[in-house]
Amino acid sequence: METSKNKFTNLDKIFWPAEGYTKGDVINYYNSMYKYIIKYLKGRPQSLFRTPNGIKDKGFFQKDAGEQAPDWVDKYPSWSDSAAKKVNYLLCNNKPSLLYLANLGCIELNPWNSTVAHPDNPDYIIIDIDPSENNTYDQVIETALIVKKILDKGAATCYCKTSGATGMHVFIPLAAKYNYEHARTFAEIIATMVQHELATFTTLERSLSKRGKDHIYIDFLQNKIGSTIACAYSLRPRPGAPVSTPLEWSELKKRLKPEQFNIKNTTKRLEKKGDLFAGVLKKGIDIEKCLKKLSA
Amino acid sequence: MRSIWSGSIGFGLVNIPVKIFSAIHDSTLDLDMLDKRDHSTINYARINSNTGKVVPWANIVKGYKYNDEYVVLTDEDFEKASPEKTKLIEIDEFVKAEEIDSIYYDTPYYLEAAKGGERSYALLLHALKQSGKIAIGTYVMRNKENICALRPYDNMLLLLKMRFAEEIKDYSDLNIPGQGNIKPAELKMALSLINQLTPKKFNFGKYKDTYDAELMKLIKLKAKGSKIPQPRFKIVHNKTKDLMSQLKASLEEKKRKAS
Secondary structure, eight states, X not given: OOOSSOOOOOTTOEEETTTTEEHHHHHHHHHHHHHHHGGGTTTOEEEEEEOTTOTTSOOEEEOSOXXXXXXXXXXXEEEETTTTEEEEEEEOOSHHXXXXXXXXXXXXXXXXXXXXXXXXXXXXXXXXEEOOTTOOHHHXXXXXXXXXXXXXXXXXXXXXXXXXXXXXEEEEEOTTOSOHHHHHHHHHHHHHHHHHHTTTTEEOOOOTXXXXXXXXXXXXXXXXXXXXXXXXXXXXXXTTOBBOOEEOGGGOOTTOOGGGSBTTTHHHHHHHHOOTTGGGGSSOOOHHHHHHHHHO | OOOSEEEEEEETTEEEEEEEEEOOOOOSOOOOOBOTTTOXXXXXXXXXXTTOOBOOGGGOOEEEEETTEEEEEOHHHHHHHSOOOOOEEEEXXXXXXXXXXXXXXXXXXXXXXXXXXXXXXXXXXXXXXXXXXXXXXXXXXXXXXXXXXXXXXXXXXXXXXXXXXXXXXXXXXXOOOOSTTOOHHHHHHHHHHHHHTOOSSOXXXXXXXXXXXXXXXXXXXXXXXXXXXXXXXXXXXXXXXXXXXXXXXXHHHHHHHHO
16 A cells, blocks of 8 residues: 555544444555546546545535645645635546545545546536435436437437436546537437436426425536536445446346445456546547437 | 139130239238226127117128118128029130229239149239230129139239229319419429439339338337337427528528638
8 A cells, every 4th residue: 555655544533433434445446446546537627525534424625625634735726606606626536645635534536527638628418317315216326328319310329327326427528529518418319318218207407396305316516617516436425335326228227236346345356347437538529419319 | 822712714715723812911900899807808789779679690781771761681682682503703804004093003912823724824823924915804702693703913814803984973063163263384394303203114002001000019029028219300399490490591691601
């Protein structure tokens, strides 16, 4: 483990009381997952979600690196709408930085959709499938498969991963060819079509109070600068220590449970399956061609 | 397959014994009408329009309204009017297939050579193939005179029940445009579209009646108590269309600025 720069603290602190997993387990997890997860972090400003007291605690968000951040962690100054000021975002460009975040109590990692090389052009579109308490995971899967079917019609590639919580994320590679506005409008088109297909149990209503209590929210609004969701292979501060896990489309079957993929078995799965998400950062789709096919 | 009729084809001096099989099966699902409250089946009743009471089958006859009076027809009358019940498909003449418009073709039937008819069946089939012609014949089935065509289909004889010329409606009261206003350029475009949509080899098998299959799937799922999956998306509704044109315009704008 990289210890030369980091001074790890409270490694025995229990983060998951039911399972007995500790902060040390989190650091170990990210240490062993480094070679896979770094691709999805490098160059991307991080929104920190710190849970230094484990999953029973609410935790807090932090965007600004602050005074304490060591010099050897890269930073990126940028305006934050939510903080309404210029903040120094942390960049996770190497292993010591990753473990630094883990030691801060970041169970979960939330990078931007774009890198500092071209901050206005996201590398991918995210369709966030976010169920209510009353939806089944089978419905989440059904929704993801409709997203896939529609994108198939548009001959656009896409990749899926469990969110690690109750939902699912579908990523559409863009190779930074389009800006956030174009990405978001395209996401809205897809989301609208999906909602139209699954009108009985999906919604595009952002407001929680107006949203049906048994509807899946198809969220296309994550496609804007500074917006973040848990990245591929991120742990989630939830019971069972689940991991946001990329899946093969053929794995999306009834009775799949997101808790199946967790801190205990992810490294083994990766040894077997490899990084199923690699395509997300490769060849981007051609939105215009896709629109043509979709309106055909 | 069960034959629906057996008889023979009269071809010159030979009679070819054959069995007739239906060549098609009805693909629509047999749905029953039910009372939605308890799923009892619905029965039809025959009601006397005068008394409002149910009439038993035994008291029902058929009649034809002639000069405002009903002429009642008995079974005997029907028999008298029927052409002679023969079991013979009499070939009257041979014609080129293109001489008969497809509007006259009705239902297809397969013909099988019955015992003893094999050689003459094969003879007729091959003679038809070689001549490129089809046989026109008449026969009686179910107390009704029929006209039919016999033609080779794969390696067998196919009987095509045909319509009589008087069964085809007159269409002179329909408004059909003449070809006065066709512009050569438009015609050229239409022809090139036709060419574009002409496959090298037509594959009829790709056209499938999917509705019944989908309906059956749904019935099975419902029977199992599963949730019914939603139909596949087809229609892009207006909001999507608006968004699409908005995005297209924006992408084009970007391109123009970049160049």
